[in-house]
Amino acid sequence: MPYPKGHKIKVRGKIVESAARAFRTNGIQEVSVPFIMKGAGLTHGGFYSHFDNKEQLxxxxxxxxxxxxxxxxxNVADQEEQNPKINKVIDYYLSPYHRDQTEMSCIFPALSSEISRSSEEVRxxxxxELERMINFISNLAEIDMSSGRALFSTMVGSLVLARSVSDPELSDSFLSAGRQQAKEMVKRKDM
Incomplete structure (x- = not known):
């Protein structure tokens, strides 16, 4: 019996979603194709009917x-009634919740160091995608792209350091300092 129309696209989407969760949490090198396929509720034998290789995934x-x-x-920004809405995004991005929910969090802090050793296609x-994110942040903060790069770098760097240390108080202090500095960067554009 043939699969319903759109089945292959739906399955591919489940694989991509599983991979994104796994990569966010464990990085690229530590995640195997069978692990990704299991996370999608599939056997690893079907992987190559959807992707040429892991790099494509x-x-x-x-x-x-x-x-x-x-x-x-x-969505976070849309819930903020005050301007600048970017402050609500900064608070969320540099929160203990976002720090701790790695499987659903931003992929840049998780993968940036690994991507430098990936294929040209992946890079x-x-x-x-990094430029798309910086464009989003810049538009939301109403700042130029150069300032947006600096702002997003501060946010990502603060999150990376907060996740890297074993001391919970130090981790929280990286988040707090990052929030403060990021908001100061946004505030300076109005001066």
């Missing part, structure tokens, strides 16, 4: 994860 998972993160952050997709 990494690229698609990056695109998916950034779209997911931008949608989430837009191009990652670069494009």
């Amino acid at each position: 990494v690229a698609e998972a990056c695109e998916y994860a950034i779209s997911d993160t931008i949608a989430l952050l837009q 191009q997709v990652f670069t494009h």
Whole structure:
């Protein structure tokens, strides 16, 4: 009996979503194709009917994860009635909740160091998605792209350091300092 129309696209989407979750939590190198397929509720034998290789999946998972993160952050911003709405996004991004929910959080803090050793295809997709995220942040903060790069770098760096240390108080202090500095960067544009 043939599968219903759209079945292959739906299955591919489940694989990409599973990969994005796994990569966010464990990185690229630590995640196997069988692990990803199991996370999608599938056997690993069907992987190659959807993807040429793991690199292709990494690229698609990056695109998916950034779209997911931008949608989430837009939703956070839409809940803020005061301007600048970016402050609500900064508070969320640099919160203990976002720090601790790695499987659903932003992919940039999780994968940036690994991407530098990935294929050119993956690096191009990652670069494009990074520029898309910076554009989103810049527009929300109403700042130029250069300032947006600095702002997002501060946010990502603060989150990376907060996740890296074993001392909970130190971790929280990185989040707090990052929030303060990020908001100061936004405030300076009005001066």
